[in-house]
Amino acid sequence: MRSLDPAVEVVEFTPTPEQYAWTFGGTAPLARVRPGTALKLWSDDAFCGRLRSVTDLPGTALRMPFVNPQTGPFFVEGAEPGDTLVLHVVDLEPARDWGASALIPFFGGLTSTDRTATLQPPLPERTWIYHLDSARGTVGLDLPLESGHVHLDLPLEPMLGTVGVAPAAGEVRSALVPDVFGGNMDTPELRAGTTVYLRVNVEGALFSLGDGHFRQGEGESCGTAVEGAMNSLVLVDLLKTPGPAWPRLESDTHWTVVGSARPLEDAWRAGQVDAVSWIGELTGLDTLDAYQVLSQVSQVPLANAVDVNYSVATKVPKRLVPAGRPAYDGIHDRLRALVR
Amino acid sequence: MRSLDPAVEVVEFTPTPEQYAWTFGGTAPLARVRPGTALKLWSDDAFCGRLRSVTDLPGTALRMPFVNPQTGPFFVEGAEPGDTLVLHVVDLEPARDWGASALIPFFGGLTSTDRTATLQPPLPERTWIYHLDSARGTVGLDLPLESGHVHLDLPLEPMLGTVGVAPAAGEVRSALVPDVFGGNMDTPELRAGTTVYLRVNVEGALFSLGDGHFRQGEGESCGTAVEGAMNSLVLVDLLKTPGPAWPRLESDTHWTVVGSARPLEDAWRAGQVDAVSWIGELTGLDTLDAYQVLSQVSQVPLANAVDVNYSVATKVPKRLVPAGRPAYDGIHDRLRALVR
Amino acid sequence: MRSLDPAVEVVEFTPTPEQYAWTFGGTAPLARVRPGTALKLWSDDAFCGRLRSVTDLPGTALRMPFVNPQTGPFFVEGAEPGDTLVLHVVDLEPARDWGASALIPFFGGLTSTDRTATLQPPLPERTWIYHLDSARGTVGLDLPLESGHVHLDLPLEPMLGTVGVAPAAGEVRSALVPDVFGGNMDTPELRAGTTVYLRVNVEGALFSLGDGHFRQGEGESCGTAVEGAMNSLVLVDLLKTPGPAWPRLESDTHWTVVGSARPLEDAWRAGQVDAVSWIGELTGLDTLDAYQVLSQVSQVPLANAVDVNYSVATKVPKRLVPAGRPAYDGIHDRLRALVR
Amino acid sequence: MRSLDPAVEVVEFTPTPEQYAWTFGGTAPLARVRPGTALKLWSDDAFCGRLRSVTDLPGTALRMPFVNPQTGPFFVEGAEPGDTLVLHVVDLEPARDWGASALIPFFGGLTSTDRTATLQPPLPERTWIYHLDSARGTVGLDLPLESGHVHLDLPLEPMLGTVGVAPAAGEVRSALVPDVFGGNMDTPELRAGTTVYLRVNVEGALFSLGDGHFRQGEGESCGTAVEGAMNSLVLVDLLKTPGPAWPRLESDTHWTVVGSARPLEDAWRAGQVDAVSWIGELTGLDTLDAYQVLSQVSQVPLANAVDVNYSVATKVPKRLVPAGRPAYDGIHDRLRALVR
Known part of the structure; x- marks a missing residue:
């Protein structure tokens, strides 16, 4: 993991499952953070580590709605509504040597859903397990063909699916939601080397992050990336200037x-x-x-x-x-x- | 107001402004209600009564995000997640002799908004005040023409813009939001004589209602109906059978x-x-x-x-x-x- | 069928299958019409009469893209681009004693389609035949239950799914398309007693009509109404004033x-x-x-x-x-x- | 311009303004082409060269609907409905030393339009003229600041906004439309080095191309790219195998x-x-x-x-x-x- 100027204080935090945050807003802060601090945060994968083999299917292995756990929230000292919270993602490193992806019934882009509702039955469930090869910087899996199989080796390109602050107007939103407060944006642009600016809505900002992806295509078509536990090193700062309308x-x-x-x-x-x-x-x-x-x-x-x-x-x-x-x-x- | 079988207990409730609920979920119940009870509830209008003349413009008169106050929530005894909450709207009566409608910048159907965003300036603000004529059963107002004016007399057709329960998954939603939990559906179908079925998401259901409309066109084009304080008489009941997917x-x-x-x-x-x-x-x-x-x-x-x-x-x-x-x-x- | 003032000239037209129009624009006029004339037009149903029993399934019985045949186009004398074509629907009468509805693969509102595309298989095909009871003014059919069946009797409420003029800018559009030129709007509002105003785009306007529905729910959810051959009595007129932006x-x-x-x-x-x-x-x-x-x-x-x-x-x-x-x-x- | 194997026949074509095609379908072919031939085609810009200075505003300079002229169509010998037309874009070279972009009232992504209709007035019209610097491979323009100006130099990245075949089902579509037949897709991916596969809908395929862009951002936000006349060198081929559902x-x-x-x-x-x-x-x-x-x-x-x-x-x-x-x-x- 990249290192920081020794003058920067680094605070580590690994939540217990009881400390997982499932929402933005509505959760008491895990800790207070001074602007200028770095946080080294462990986050579980979006499936809470429950999909470990191709026989772990979402319908039975997951405990809805307890998915996409966030690490946080953190209370940023001095942050007031209207300010700009600044989060610089220093580094993202896989915290397990495997990641998982899955088809969940009526979830994803190329199926009907509870909103884009149709009368068709759901697609079948399926789980894929990717193996991390740190040396080569890849995640890989075997896929069956009619005769034999094919091996897929994809570049490791870690990103955070979710980072956000507590919403405005007293709302509490599921960690599955992206909106003006950030949240589950699922953009591959949120990688190491990126600074995130978010408008603060409540005292202390109360930001969380999670939903590490070892990689993700643009669109996250099937609804899930190569979901993996992640260690995130993040510099936290604050500007007393007006925060942006959107992340x-x-x-x-x-x-x-x-x-x-x-x-x-x-x-x-x-x-x-x-x-x-x-x-x-x-x-x-x-x-x-x-x-x-x-x-x-x-x-x-x-x-x-x-x-x-x-x-x-x-x-x-x-x-x-x-x-x-x-x-x-x-x-x-x-x-x-x-x-x- | 229509009366009820004398065997039915009727509980009245008029909230103070401090008791207004601004969200579904996230608010402590005002009272506990037994299934079979009737509630007679006063609700303020969506503007909190702050638009009283055409010179009261939204930008200055309203205190965002404090709009669309709800009366509630009420804890229904015995209600558990998955149950069916039953609310029969016995009667809706205007609680003031005037109602208000307004154009709010970047809000409504025929303007760009913060989501359907464009680079065009907003439409001008404007406020309309409608006068209730109970005897004739109309709401009326004068509108200016190039020479003279025209008088508009519209049938009083009271409805509730908003009725809902606390959302699932620990969410708290603004009272401006309609979704599976009900909320700000703004349908003229929600009039006296209607029974509403809602799936219970939390113990006690925690339902609220408000956003009385003296009348509303389908679509609520400009974003606001003839908004008015309302007395609602509602029978509350509960079925221990599975609640519906949508209201x-x-x-x-x-x-x-x-x-x-x-x-x-x-x-x-x-x-x-x-x-x-x-x-x-x-x-x-x-x-x-x-x-x-x-x-x-x-x-x-x-x-x-x-x-x-x-x-x-x-x-x-x-x-x-x-x-x-x-x-x-x-x-x-x-x-x-x-x-x- | 309602009758007209005897001073009105009535011209009858029943197209042969070879004369069916499949598009708005791109088709030579069947006849010239003077403003003030009435047309009595026979139109085939959207399936070209090919679905006559529940065993006639769309996939085998229809010959795509030859569906939704229109009767026309008619050249209105004096009509120039920008004018207002006026069509008053005097009467609509079923021209057969049965109508048909069908589920077509990947077509309709509650299935994925070629645009709202998903990876799910299509819903099964199915055809329904409705019998007209002119005396009672109903269309009816039997539907199977687990034990026995249920008889459905629905009010006959004839309407035209499609009426339009040749599009602007040299375009030719399938008769399945609704747009500014009218076309396949499929609104139950287009019933007898209605006057339609359409902006003329080409000399002679070149209007057609068809797609008779014995009745239709709002939304035409499954993609097809009770489709039936229709006799339409229509008064044709023309105003040399600017036509509307939309029908x-x-x-x-x-x-x-x-x-x-x-x-x-x-x-x-x-x-x-x-x-x-x-x-x-x-x-x-x-x-x-x-x-x-x-x-x-x-x-x-x-x-x-x-x-x-x-x-x-x-x-x-x-x-x-x-x-x-x-x-x-x-x-x-x-x-x-x-x-x- | 890149050269081709000398065995390839190259046919040049520069249409006169009278030969411009404004639609896909509905236009007689300019020429017949054998598979294996290369075409060197000149195409005018989407404004027909009418915007030559910042004082040429769209509302007065353009003659609607005559915009986005295409060069073609070409009849490909042997092409039958269902086949795959193959077009390999060998090279794209600006055919003028300037390009133009413009804001057109109620057109573009960040304004209301005739469909995403609002009651707001349109944004002002504005025209920008870009100068081509072939040596440096840029297009540039000066933009005013409150004090002084800023010079913008953008990489020349030529692409074709529009390439397509005649549509199916007898339709004729404006050259402004993208759909299954190709057309005005406006994707920067359509650059030199790209092979395009299109399903043939009519005998001869009848493909056209045009709408050269010296460069374009993804989304073409304001509705127009750096529009410029273009020389396109394209290899034409044909496969008697089923063409794709989408380009x-x-x-x-x-x-x-x-x-x-x-x-x-x-x-x-x-x-x-x-x-x-x-x-x-x-x-x-x-x-x-x-x-x-x-x-x-x-x-x-x-x-x-x-x-x-x-x-x-x-x-x-x-x-x-x-x-x-x-x-x-x-x-x-x-x-x-x-x-x-």
């Missing part, structure tokens, strides 16, 4: 906004409008010129089309857009500089 | 399911699939024949296309569908018989 | 706009915005007041959620909205007066 | 399917289901295992969220999926080998 991400190469809504075009619209605002703030362009720039440069990978809300990332490549000033006072670079 | 309504003439989701077709699909199930239960038809019957008889008035989820009612006319047995053991007729 | 209907009681789009909320939005314009034109109210009126009075029955575009009707009750002047110069009443 | 693309690195529909999730679902089929065909995996593979490897860049249908690309990286046999008999590699 914003910054990497060395991109400014990104993640919109979450249904239908999918609304997830896109919400993130795009905020990206236009952000380009305007960074460059000084007026709204229509910022809209034009976005139109010619944005990269728009689907995040998920399977959760309670769908999520889409709008990415603006830094090299293409001449920013007059850095985002959020340059905090991404400052946090990045603490990583060895 | 179900029964009147003397129709069985109705209200689906809530986005996009609007998903709200429709969810309610329709449950209506197919219900027709099957009532008639003994197989799924495909029930689907066929639904296809030729269903009436589908839009409820709202403006809330956090959109809502659609699927109505099945009783006279067209030969039911082999009554819905929910005939409780609608039994409760109806208690009304004088 | 408009007028009955003695309602002004109605039918929007067609996906997702369903866009079908609704399109029709609602045009209804606001229409209310403004009729009453002199400004846009926001017209929006307010619409919000409190509109009735919004779903038309279909199964076609290439979904369709929603926005109905404005005349008795609730004080119009300063009649729609389209009062032509609905003038045509109505020709009916005996 | 498929193949590059040296990816198999890609482009789905087009509304809402956006349906565009995604349609392309994803076809990608599952394709993975199954290439690897021999069963449907659910192919679904699992897709879920972990697919890259899903938005194509456009502004056209008549929205388009989404599902990309499957070849290096991650062990294909047992090449796509379409390896024709991509064979055509690629003809390029010098």
Whole structure:
């Protein structure tokens, strides 16, 4: 795991199953954190480790609604509604040598669901177990063919499916939900090296994270990624400046906004409008010129089309857009500089 | 107000502003209620009575997010997760002699919103005040023309925009949200004479109601109805049989399911699939024949296309569908018989 | 069949199968019609009469894409792009004593489709044959129960699923499509007594009609109504005033706009915005007041959620909205007066 | 421009404005082409070259509906309904030294439109002119700031917005439409080096192409890319094997399917289901295992969220999926080998 400037305090936390958080909001904080601290957090996989072989099927092995456990929440000292919570993901490392994916009845993108409801029976359940090869940096599995089998070796590309704060207006949302407070965005853009900006809704922000994915395709088509327990090293900071309308991400190469809504075009619209605002703030362009720039440069990978809300990332490549000033006072670079 | 069989205990409740509930779930019960009791409940209007003249504009007069206050929640004795909560709306009577409607920036159906986001400026704010004429049974207002004005007299058709129980999975939802737990469905079908069936998610069910509308068009296009304080007389009952997947309504003439989701077709699909199930239960038809019957008889008035989820009612006319047995053991007729 | 003022010329037309029109646009006119003429048109059912017993299943009996045949097109003398074509539906009478409905694989509202695509197998095919009882005014069929059967008797409520003109911009659209040019709107509002207003896109308008339904539920859930051959008596007229953005209907009681789009909320939005314009034109109210009126009075029955575009009707009750002047110069009443 | 194996016949074609095609289907072929031929085609920009300075605004300069002119159609000898038309894009070169982008009233992704209709006024019109710097491989423009201006230099990344065949069922569609026949997909994936597979619907296939973009962001947010006249060098071939359900693309690195529909999730679902089929065909995996593979490897860049249908690309990286046999008999590699 990457190391940090020795001046940074690192606090480790591994929750017991009784401490798992199943919601954003509505859960008492596990600990208080001072801005500037690093957290090293262990999180269980979205299945709570209950799918360990291909014979562990979701219908019998899972205990609904207890899925997608979060590690947290953490009370950030000084955070007040309207502020900007800053989380820099220093590193993500698999905490087990296997990950699992599964088909869950009436869940996922290419099946009818309780909302996109049809009269057809569900697809069959199925579980896949991936083996981590740390040396080669891959996750692999064997799949049967009519004669023989095929071995699949996919690059390990760890990400966090879920990071968020307590919602506004006294709401408590399932950890399966992505929305303005972050949550289960399931975007592969949430990888090590990324800084997340979230608007604070309650005193202390009360952020949690979890849902580690050893890798995930864009869209998370079948509803589950290569779900795996994860060790996350995260720098926590706070800005007393207004937080963004939607979760914003910054990497060395991109400014990104993640919109979450249904239908999918609304997830896109919400993130795009905020990206236009952000380009305007960074460059000084007026709204229509910022809209034009976005139109010619944005990269728009689907995040998920399977959760309670769908999520889409709008990415603006830094090299293409001449920013007059850095985002959020340059905090991404400052946090990045603490990583060895 | 209609009266009840004298054997029925009637409990009155008028909340103080401090007692208003802003969410489904997350609020301590106001009182415990035994099944078989009637509640006479006063509820404030969705604007908390703050829009009293056309010069009271939402942006300055409202205190967001404190809108759509609910009266409740009530703990129903004996109610356990999975049960069916039964609420028969005996009567709805305006509790003030005026109602209000308003255009709120970026809220409503014919404007961009925070989700259906565009770069256009919002529509202007505007407030309308309707005067109740109880004798004639109308709500009226004057509207300006280029020369002179026109007087609008609309039939008083009281309904409840919101009725629901605490959600499942530990969630707490804003009273602006409609979903499987009921909530802000905003369907004109929720009028006096209607029995509501809701699946219980938590011990005691914890139901609330509010958001009285003196009348509302189907769709609630501008986002607000003729919002008015309301006296509601409601019979509360409980069935220890499995509650429905989506809120179900029964009147003397129709069985109705209200689906809530986005996009609007998903709200429709969810309610329709449950209506197919219900027709099957009532008639003994197989799924495909029930689907066929639904296809030729269903009436589908839009409820709202403006809330956090959109809502659609699927109505099945009783006279067209030969039911082999009554819905929910005939409780609608039994409760109806208690009304004088 | 209702009769007309003897001064009205009535032209009858029954197409041979070779004359069936499968598209709007792209087909040579069957005949020229002078405004003021009445047409008595026979149209085959959407299945071309090929489903005659429950053993005629769509997959084998139909010859795709040859479904939903239209009778037409007709060249209206004097009609130029931008004009308003006026069609008053005098009467609709079943032209056979049976109608058919069917489940077609991956077609309909409560199944996945080629667009709302899933990996689930299709629902089974099934055909239902309804028998017309003219004396009682019903269509009926027997449906099997586990023991015995149930007889369903539904009111005959004839309507036209499809009426439209040639599209703009040189397009040719399948008769299965509803859009701004009308087409396969599948709204039960298109019944006898209704006047249809359509914007003319090409010289002669080139309108067709067909897809008779002996009755249909709102939404046409399974994708097919009680499809039946139909005799339609229609008065044809023309106004040299600008045609509407979307198909408009007028009955003695309602002004109605039918929007067609996906997702369903866009079908609704399109029709609602045009209804606001229409209310403004009729009453002199400004846009926001017209929006307010619409919000409190509109009735919004779903038309279909199964076609290439979904369709929603926005109905404005005349008795609730004080119009300063009649729609389209009062032509609905003038045509109505020709009916005996 | 890249050159081809000298054995390949190259036919050049530059249409006169009178020869521009405005639709897919409904237009007589410009020429007949034998499979194995290369076409070198000039196409005008989507604005027909009418926006040449920032003072040329769409509302006055364009002549609706005459936008997005296509070069074609071409009759491919031997092509019959059901076959696979193969188009390998050898090279795309700007045919002018400037490109244009514009805001058109009620058109684009971050404004209300005629379907996503609201009562808000349109955004202002604006035109941007980009200058091509061939040596540096960029397109650039100056944008005003409050004080001074900023210069934007964006990489030239030529692509074709539109390529398609005549639709099925006798339809004729505007060149603004993307659907199963291809058309205005507006995906940056349609660049040089890409092979396009389209199902043939009519004898001769009748394909056209146009809508050159010097570059485009994913989503084409404002509705227009850097629109420019283009020279396209395309190898035309034909396979007498069944054509795909949706347009498929193949590059040296990816198999890609482009789905087009509304809402956006349906565009995604349609392309994803076809990608599952394709993975199954290439690897021999069963449907659910192919679904699992897709879920972990697919890259899903938005194509456009502004056209008549929205388009989404599902990309499957070849290096991650062990294909047992090449796509379409390896024709991509064979055509690629003809390029010098």
